[in-house]
Structure formats: C-alpha cells, structure tokens
Amino acid sequence: MSRTALRICPLCEATCGLALTIDGTEVTAARGDRDDVFSHGFICPKGASFGAVDSDPDRLRTPLVRRDGELREATWEEAFDAVAAGVRTVAERHGPHSVGVVLGNPNVHTVAGALYPPVLLAALGTRSLFTASTVDQMPKHVSSGLLFGDANAIPVPDLDHTDHLLLIGANPLESNGSLCTAPDFPGRLKALRARGGTLTVVDPRRTRTAKLADRHVAIRPGTDALLLAAMVHVLYEEDLADLGDLAPHVTGVEEVRDAVRDFTPEAVAAACDVDAGVTRALARELAAARTGAVYGRIGSCTVPHGTLASWLVDVLNILTGNLDRPGGALFPQAATDRTPRPAGPGRGFALGRWRSRVSGHPEAKGELPLSALAEEIDTATDADADADADTAAGEPVRALITIAANPVLSAPDGDRLDKALDSLDFMVSVDPYLNETSRHADVVLPPPPPAQSPHHDFAFNTLAVRNQVRYTRPAVPLEPGRMAETEILARLTLAVSGRHGADPAAVDAMVIEQTLGKSVRDPHSPVHGRDPGDLTARLTGENGPERRLDLMLRLGPYGDGFGARPDGLTLERLLAHPHGIDLGPLRPRLPQPLKTRSGKVELLPEPIAGDLPRLRHALAERPAGLVLVGRRHLRSNNSWMHNIPALTGGSNRCTLHLHPDDAGRLGVRGAQPVRVQGPGGEVTVPAEVTDTVRPGVVSLPHGWGHDRPGTRQTHAATEPGVNVNQLLDGSLLDPLSGNAVLNGVPVKLTPVTAL
Numbered sequence: 001m002s003r004t005a006l007r008i009c010p011l012c013e014a015t016c017g018l019a020l021t022i023d024g025t026e027v028t029a030a031r032g033d034r035d036d037v038f039s040h041g042f043i044c045p046k047g048a049s050f051g052a053v054d055s056d057p058d059r060l061r062t063p064l065v066r067r068d069g070e071l072r073e074a075t076w077e078e079a080f081d082a083v084a085a086g087v088r089t090v091a092e093r094h095g096p097h098s099v100g101v102v103l104g105n106p107n108v109h110t111v112a113g114a115l116y117p118p119v120l121l122a123a124l125g126t127r128s129l130f131t132a133s134t135v136d137q138m139p140k141h142v143s144s145g146l147l148f149g150d151a152n153a154i155p156v157p158d159l160d161h162t163d164h165l166l167l168i169g170a171n172p173l174e175s176n177g178s179l180c181t182a183p184d185f186p187g188r189l190k191a192l193r194a195r196g197g198t199l200t201v202v203d204p205r206r207t208r209t210a211k212l213a214d215r216h217v218a219i220r221p222g223t224d225a226l227l228l229a230a231m232v233h234v235l236y237e238e239d240l241a242d243l244g245d246l247a248p249h250v251t252g253v254e255e256v257r258d259a260v261r262d263f264t265p266e267a268v269a270a271a272c273d274v275d276a277g278v279t280r281a282l283a284r285e286l287a288a289a290r291t292g293a294v295y296g297r298i299g300s301c302t303v304p305h306g307t308l309a310s311w312l313v314d315v316l317n318i319l320t321g322n323l324d325r326p327g328g329a330l331f332p333q334a335a336t337d338r339t340p341r342p343a344g345p346g347r348g349f350a351l352g353r354w355r356s357r358v359s360g361h362p363e364a365k366g367e368l369p370l371s372a373l374a375e376e377i378d379t380a381t382d383a384d385a386d387a388d389a390d391t392a393a394g395e396p397v398r399a400l401i402t403i404a405a406n407p408v409l410s411a412p413d414g415d416r417l418d419k420a421l422d423s424l425d426f427m428v429s430v431d432p433y434l435n436e437t438s439r440h441a442d443v444v445l446p447p448p449p450p451a452q453s454p455h456h457d458f459a460f461n462t463l464a465v466r467n468q469v470r471y472t473r474p475a476v477p478l479e480p481g482r483m484a485e486t487e488i489l490a491r492l493t494l495a496v497s498g499r500h501g502a503d504p505a506a507v508d509a510m511v512i513e514q515t516l517g518k519s520v521r522d523p524h525s526p527v528h529g530r531d532p533g534d535l536t537a538r539l540t541g542e543n544g545p546e547r548r549l550d551l552m553l554r555l556g557p558y559g560d561g562f563g564a565r566p567d568g569l570t571l572e573r574l575l576a577h578p579h580g581i582d583l584g585p586l587r588p589r590l591p592q593p594l595k596t597r598s599g600k601v602e603l604l605p606e607p608i609a610g611d612l613p614r615l616r617h618a619l620a621e622r623p624a625g626l627v628l629v630g631r632r633h634l635r636s637n638n639s640w641m642h643n644i645p646a647l648t649g650g651s652n653r654c655t656l657h658l659h660p661d662d663a664g665r666l667g668v669r670g671a672q673p674v675r676v677q678g679p680g681g682e683v684t685v686p687a688e689v690t691d692t693v694r695p696g697v698v699s700l701p702h703g704w705g706h707d708r709p710g711t712r713q714t715h716a717a718t719e720p721g722v723n724v725n726q727l728l729d730g731s732l733l734d735p736l737s738g739n740a741v742l743n744g745v746p747v748k749l750t751p752v753t754a755l
Contacts, residue, residue, distance in 0.1 A: 005475035006033055006578050008455040010109040011046040011053065012637050014039070016183045017579065018047055018468065025476045027051035027451050037580040039183035044176060054448070058643055058712050059432045060446035062481060071434070076483055084500035086426035090399035091124070091496070099496070100128035100376065100397035104405030105638055106502045111545055113404060114458035116489035119507060120401075123386050123497035127354055127363070130370045135410055136298055137179055137736040138308035141365050145349030146605035147314055149595030151365045152462065154313065155329035156180045157293035159188045159465045162327045164289030166200045166282065168224055168313070169299025169743075173208040174632045178297050181457070181464040186212075188465075198289070200282065201460070202227065203299060204629055205657075205699060206692045217282070218365070218694040221629050222744025223272040224296065225305035225615055227279060228312035229263035230272075232256065234283035235319050237264075242287070244321035249591050252603030256315060259604055259612055264618070271619055287320050291327025298688045300314050301630070302742035303734065304735040305615055311608050318601065323590075330586040331593045334461035334470035335559075335569055336552040341524050345471045346595030351607055351736065357381055357394070361738050363461070369738035372732035373397070377420040399426040401492070406438040409639045409705050412728035412740055413439045413680045430488060433643070434712040436705070442526055443494060445492065447485035451475045456549060469558070469569065470580030471549065473542075476538045488546045507744025512536060512551055519555060526561030535562050540571050558583060590609050601680040607736055614735075623696065626662065628678065629743045631699045639703035642716040653690035654721025657699040658749070663689045666749055673752040676700070678727030678745055682753055685722045698747065700724040 007018045017036025021029035029465060030050040032043035032468060046053075051463075052746030063079035064071040072084075091099050101121060107113030121129060133141065145151035157165060157641070159182055170178070172185040182188055189212055193199055201213040204226070210216040235241040236257045243250060265276035272279075286292050295314045300309040314323065322328030358375045361368060368376070377397045408421070415435070421427065421440035429438035430445045438444050447453070456471045457464075463526040474700075483491075490504035499506075516532040520526040527535055539554075541547040550571035553559050560568030574581065596602050635647040642648055656674055668674055670689045675682055676698070685700065693699050705723025706716035725742070732741035 001679070002028065007050070007451065007472050007475050008457065009047040009471055010450050010455055011050070011640075012044070012103060012176045013181050013460055013463075014044070014183045015181055015183065015460050016042055016044070016047050018043065018050060020050065020451065020475050022476060025479070027054050027475070033579060035579040036470070036674045037582040038464070038466060038470065042184035042187065045647065046637065046641065049644055050450070053641070055449070056643060058714055059449060060434065060444060063446065064434070064441075064444040066442040068737070071441070079443050079445060080500065080671060081720065083428050083492060084495040085515055086442055087399050087401070087428065088498060089176065091426050094395040094398055096125040096407045098395040098398045099124055099126050100130065100373070101126060102370070102373065102400065102402040102407055103129075103131040104406040104410070105132040106404035106640065109458040110485060111454050111456055111458070113255065113484035115545060116486065116493060116507070117403060119345065119511060120496070121284060123493050127368075128376065130373050130407070131367050132405065132410060133365070134370045134738050135302070135483050135740045135742065137301055138367070138739045139301045139310040139734055140179060141693055142307050142737040143310035143314065144569060145365070146608060147198060147311065147601055147603070148593060149346050149348050149597070150593065151349055151613045153330050153331060153595070154179055154463060155317065155323060156463055156465055156586075157295045157329050158291075158327050159185075159192065161585070162192065162291050162293050163197045164286060164292035165189070165192060165197065166202070166286060166292070166294045167209065168202040168228070168294070168296045168309070169294060169301070170297035171203065171207040171209045171632060173212065174634050175297075175562050176634070179463055180295060181460040198285065199311065200285070204694050204697045205631065217274055217278060220271070220273040220623070221627050221697060222303045223268070223618070224267040224300040224303060224617060225270045225309040225312060226263065227274055228309060228316065229615065230265045230268045231283040231286070232312060232315055232319065233260045233263050234265060234280050235287060235316075238284070239552045240283065240287035241319040242321050243318065243506065244535045245325070246318060246321055246323055246590070246601075248627055249594070250318060250603055251598060255604040262616055267619055267672070271621060286316065290712055291325065292320060292322050292595050293317060293327070293329045295329070299743055302630070303744050304734060304741050305618065305733065306614055306739050307736040308608065308611055315603065324588045326585070326588070330590050332462055332464050332586055332736065333467050333557050333589065333614050334464070335556050335583065336458055336549070337462065337556055339519070339522070339525050339555050340557050340592055343591040343594065343599065344597040345597055348595065348597040357396070361733065364737050367738070369619065369733055369740065371733060371738075371740045373407060373411060374413060374417040374420040374730065378673050385470050398424060401496070402426045402437055403439070403489070405431040405441050406435050406437045406639050408708070409703060409723055410725065412725050412730035414705065414723050415681060416489040416730075428492070434710070435639070436708050436711060438587055439708070439710040445488050447488055448478060448482040450484065452478050453485055454545070466585055467583035469574060469583060471571070471574050472578070486543070490544075505544050508548055511548060512539070515551060526555065526559070526564040530562070538562055546571060563754045611736055620691050623744075623746055626696060626698050626747050626749055628724070628727065628745045628747045629697055629699050630702045631657070633701060633724075636701070636703065642703065642706060643713040645715050647718065648715070653686060653719070654701055654704040656685045657688050657690050657693045657695050659695045659697065660689055660691060661695045663687065666751060668749070668751050675752055676727060677748040677750070680729035681726045683722035683724070683726055696748065
C-alpha cells in the first residue's frame with residue numbers, strides 16, 4: 001500500500017518541496033508539494049526523477065576497502081579501522097598539512113555535509129583544504145568579504161519585487177539559480193515581465209534565459225568586468241549615482257570614481273564587442289528604474305577578472321541605491337544564522353593568510369585553489385620553501401579525504417590529477433558511487449540514498465529570495481547495513497583525530513557543549529549567564545544532528561532563545577509545520593550584517609584597487625581565434641546526474657556548440673567530430689552547429705568524461721562524453737580568489753575526417 005512523504009529536493013539550489021509516493025520502502029513517484037511555503041508545487045525534471053536517483057542500482061551499499069590492489073566490500077568496522085590506521089600514520093609522520101581534504105558541491109545539499117566538515121577540519125588541523133568553490137563561486141565570497149567584512153554576506157536579488165533585473169553570466173532557466181535560492185526561477189522572471197519590469201541578460205550565448213529577456217547583450221567571453229566598470233563610469237560621468245539611504249553606510253565612493261576613470265564605454269567597446277551606446281543604455285536604464293538589481297553568476301566568476309566582476313555587481317547595486325532595499329539586492333536572514341549582534345566594526349576579511357606550497361597561491365576563505373591540488377600532491381619543494389610558515393604545508397599532500405567530490409572531472413587537467421591520486425599514500429572517499437575520483441581511494445564510505453536521509457538547507461537558506469525554514473525527516477527508514485551520512489562523517493572525524501572507536505554521538509555532544517559554552521558567555525546572546533547543562537537538557541530531537549539543529553534554531557534570529565521568546569522557533573515547532581514556516585520577505589538589514597573594520601561598506605578595498613591595473617591591461621586584449629565557454633542543462637547538475645537514464649539524452653548531450661559562420665570557415669559539418677585543443681590538452685567531440693552561440697565562441701558542457709576504467713557508473717559509461725576541464729592546465733586563475741578560469745579560454749578547432 002502506497003503512502004505519501006514530504007521531502008525537500010537536494011538535487012539543486014532551488015530546494016523545492018516534494019511529495020513522494022512510497023510503496024514499501026521504494027520511492028515510485030515524485031511531484032511538487034503544492035503546500036510548500038517556498039516552492040508552492042514547482043518541480044523540475046531533476047525533482048521528478050527523485051525516485052530514479054534514489055534507487056540507482058549503481059549506488060554503493062557497503063564500504064569498499066582496498067586489499068591486494070583491489071577495492072572489495074568490507075564491514076563498516078573494517079573500513080573505519082583502515083581509515084584510522086591510514087590517515088593517522090600519514091599525519092603523524094608528515095604533519096597535519098600532509099592530509100588534504102576536498103569538499104565537493106553536494107556537501108551543501110545535505111545535513112551531514114553542512115554540520116560535520118568543519119569539525120573534521122578542526123580535528124585534522126590541516127591547511128590543505130580544497131573545495132568546489134574555487135571552480136565556481138569563490139570570487140563572490142572574496143568580493144563580499146572585502147566589501148562587507150563577511151565572505152558569506154552575499155546579497156541576492158529581490159526577484160519578486162524588483163522592477164529591473166540585469167543578469168550577467170547567469171542562466172537560471174537551466175541552472176534553477178545559484179547563490180540565489182529561488183524555486184521556479186522561470187516563473188519569477190516571467191512574473192517580473194508581466195508586472196511591467198525589465199529583464200536584461202548579458203551572455204555570449206542565447207540561452208533559454210536570454211530568449212526570455214527584453215534585451216540580450218552577446219558579450220565577448222571573459223570581459224564582464226570591463227563592461228560593468230564602464231557602466232559604473234557612466235553613473236559617475238552622467239551624475240546618475242544616487243546612494244539614497246545607503247550613503248551613511250558606505251565609504252570610498254569618490255575613490256571608485258577615480259578608479260574607473262579609464263573604463264569609458266568607448267574604451268571597453270572593442271574588448272567587450274559591445275557598442276558604447278548599448279553600455280550607456282544599460283547604465284541609464286538601471287539608474288532610472290524605480291527598483292533594480294544586478295545579479296552575476298558562474299559565467300562572470302570563472303573568468304580572469306572574476307573577483308572584480310563580482311565586486312562591480314555590488315558596486316552598481318550600491319551606487320544606484322539598490323543594495324539593502326526591497327526590489328533591489330538584500331541580505332537574507334536564515335533561521336539557523338548566528339544570533340544577530342549589534343551593528344559595529346568587526347574583524348574584517350583577510351586574504352592570503354597562508355599560501356599553497358608549490359605555486360604560492362594565497363588562501364581565500366581558508367581554501368586553496370582546487371586547480372592546485374595535483375601539484376600539491378605530485379611536486380616536491382626545496383627545504384627553504386618547506387620551512388616557510390606562510391605555506392600550507394612543508395610536505396606534499398600524502399593522504400586525501402574527498403567528501404562528495406569528483407575533482408578528476410571538476411578540476412582543470414584531470415589527467416594529471418588522475419595520476420597524482422595514484423601516488424598518494426592513502427585516500428578516503430565518502431561517495432555513493434565508484435566514480436572517476438573515488439576509484440583511487442583505499443576506502444570508500446557510501447552514504448545512503450536521499451530518501452533515507454533528513455534534509456534542511458543550512459547553506460541555501462542564507463541565499464534564499466524569501467526567508468523561510470523547512471525540515472524533513474527521512475522519508476523511508478535506513479536500509480539494513482546502511483549507515484547514516486551523519487554517522488559516517490562523525491566516525492570519520494573520530495578516526496582521523498585519534499579517537500577511533502568512540503561513540504559517534506560524542507561529536508555532536510562536543511559541538512553542543514562548545515556552542516552553548518560560548519553563548520552563555522556572550523552578553524549579546526539570549527542565553528547569556530544561563531547554565532549550559534540546563535540548556536543542553538532542554539534540547540529535543542531524535543539524534544545528535546537534530547539536537548544540533550534545535551540548538552541553532554533556538555539561538556538563531558527567529559528562535560525562542562530557550563524560552564526567552566516563547567513564540568520563537570524550535571525544532572518541535574518546525575516539525576509541527578511539515579510544509580515549512582514562512583518568515584516573510586527579505587528586509588533591509590544594514591548595518592547589522594557588516595563586519596568590516598570600519599563598520600561600513602568599504603567600496604574600494606585595497607586588494608581590489610591593487611588588481612585594477614590588470615583590468616586596464618585587458619582593454620587592449622583581443623582573442624586571436626575561438627574561445628571556450630561552458631554550459632549547463634536543466635536535467636544535469638555537474639557530474640551527478642549522468643548515470644540516471646531519465647536525465648540524459650535528448651538535448652542533454654556532450655556536444656561542441658559553434659556558430660554557423662565559424663563552422664563554415666573551418667569546414668565543420670553538424671555532428672562531425674572535431675578536435676579541440678587547449679592549454680591543458682585536447683578532446684574529440686561531436687560538433688553541433690547553432691546560432692545560439694555568438695561567432696568566435698564554442699561551448700562544451702561541464703561534468704562529462706565518464707570513460708575511465710575502474711568506475712561503476714553503467715549508464716554514464718554508455719555515453720561518456722568528454723571532460724571539458726582537460727582543455728585547461730590549471731595555470732589560469734583569478735589571482736584574488738584562486739578561482740579557475742573556465743570561460744574565455746582560447747582553443748583551436750580541427751575537423752576530424754574519416755581515414
């Protein structure tokens with residue numbers, strides 16, 4: 001007999017509510033939850049395929065341990081024994097920085113991935129941290145840190161109330177949104193236009209989002225920062241800048257005027273291939289709108305000036321008075337945010353507190369560039385470099401822990417990383433699949449399918465276009481022989497910290513004790529001066545992770561403060577609202593979110609000013625031939641979904657898009673194989689001739705290349721595609737953030753003719 005269970009979809013950043021049909025313990029159907037307070041019944045093809053994702057027969061069900069060179073099924077006890085022996089041996093012989101950690105994108109989609117990696121990293125004491133952020137969004141974190149003093153204080157567009165939206169490097173009709181959590185992004189954009197608003201899209205491709213726009217500007221890839229700087233120039237030149245109520249909270253306005261003096265629309269026109277009149281119109285329309293917001297995403301982050309582009313997005317929002325006002329770009333307030341503190345100067349944000357061992361890349365937000373992972377494993381350094389206290393490690397990375405990460409496909413030059421992983425002394429992967437990366441592991445720890453896991457969006461609620469809170473318990477019980485992902489990561493933390501065999505509940509108890517200990521000493525906390533033991537006893541939940549969620553809700557901005565606010569949030573109250581609790585629209589919050597040393601928005605931070613000369617040099621740069629950009633598909637999320645038959649095929653294929661003019665010039669016919677050569681290597685891929693890319697641009701999707709031996713992804717291997725990141729050698733980085741340059745990379749194209 002079937003039943004219905006609610007679940008928040010963990011398959012992309014939209015976080016839609018699902019109503020699952022369950023027969024026994026199998027998810028047989030998924031539809032949108034019409035009563036969900038945030039998504040209101042919206043669903044995309046990924047959510048509709050939840051059951052197929054959940055029941056994929058290639059998902060690992062038991063741990064794997066390498067014996068005699070082969071990965072073989074093992075018990076959980078055997079797996080964690082091997083982890084404890086392997087990681088601890090490396091750390092004790094070579095120091096904590098010799099143990100690297102790679103966190104992949106899926107970590108922010110699970111409860112376990114949000115709660116436990118910080119504890120794991122603290123236990124290891126390593127500086128060798130690499131995450132998916134440096135092939136995606138790190139420029140936005142860095143620019144936010146420099147502007148606002150907090151790398152996680154990212155303003156999002158008020159989609160439901162704005163009159164004018166400018167998107168640059170974003171295609172939310174395919175991605176469902178990113179760093180802007182918004183179920184039914186397409187419907188929200190259509191509603192914007194229906195109420196008389198204006199949508200402008202800047203993108204070298206005529207994407208589905210661009211087709212919806214009032215104006216599409218087909219910019220030359222990699223020149224986003226130049227166009228944005230020219231728009232800022234116009235605001236000053238034509239006296240259109242008006243900060244309004246923001247003015248008391250901002251410093252550096254006149255300094256920015258001087259900084260963009262050289263970036264006239266005429267000066268950037270040739271580099272951007274955007275007419276100066278169009279650039280002026282973009283600036284004037286934004287300034288004239290009653291409310292407006294500029295939103296940049298991965299296309300404007302994964303370019304040589306990604307941090308400058310991200311900074312300029314917010315500079316435009318600030319100079320037009322649209323930051324922190326309804327209809328503009330506002331700071332969300334998640335239910336599990338820390339207790340709000342009074343406004344005032346903070347510690348600020350620092351870059352480069354240490355550097356990578358080989359190339360000296362500065363850390364950003366505690367992370368080193370994922371592009372540098374291979375060299376940190378396979379390259380030795382001399383004794384002087386080893387002794388430098390500012391480097392991440394004196395020894396190469398000799399042991400690696402990957403959690404929900406597949407850097408062989410997601411990082412530049414996967415072939416080099418593939419070889420480097422084979423040279424490690426020890427490797428652990430927490431992953432449901434034996435994929436291109438985890439096949440190298442000595443131990444693989446597989447988490448259960450999503451239906452058997454709880455869900456709360458710790459990360460994405462801090463980026464949501466409406467304040468709300470939702471939590472769903474597992475839709476089906478944990479299958480016999482499985483281990484909850486929260487327990488896997490707790491046991492992993494104990495195993496690498498010398499506490500192997502201890503009760504995994506001790507990890508949650510330690511975090512609760514530390515959090516309450518700080519809170520009762522904080523005069524701004526609602527529990528200041530109270531007894532931590534009494535507070536601990538009042539926590540509810542079926543397990544440690546739920547008790548931690550209850551703790552965060554109670555101490556958060558909407559919480560009950562352990563009885564101080566009787567109507568406030570608790571886990572019990574949230575569980576009584578299975579479709580979630582609406583906390584209202586985004587509201588102005590300045591100056592409270594600011595953590596800069598001045599307590600104000602610092603419009604021209606020194607690192608930004610120091611990078612502007614490099615942007616000036618770009619005024620004279622012109623690509624000699626074709627340049628590469630990536631692309632996303634609605635039925636795909638990086639490399640996650642390619643093993644699900646329902647989510648591949650059709651238009652979701654690994655082909656090279658190129659413009660008819662370029663195809664004619666090069667003698668390329670549709671579906672003909674072409675050889676693409678880049679700085680890091682070459683791939684051969686079928687051509688797809690289309691006018692949806694501008695001349696001079698070719699496009700390959702991300703996350704393909706499932707052709708390496710030793711994996712267990714049966715369907716993905718039938719149509720493996722090619723790894724676009726193999727065209728990159730890892731040397732092209734945005735210097736402020738360490739983000740990989742994935743777009744605007746010069747490539748050569750050669751038709752492959754039959755012999």
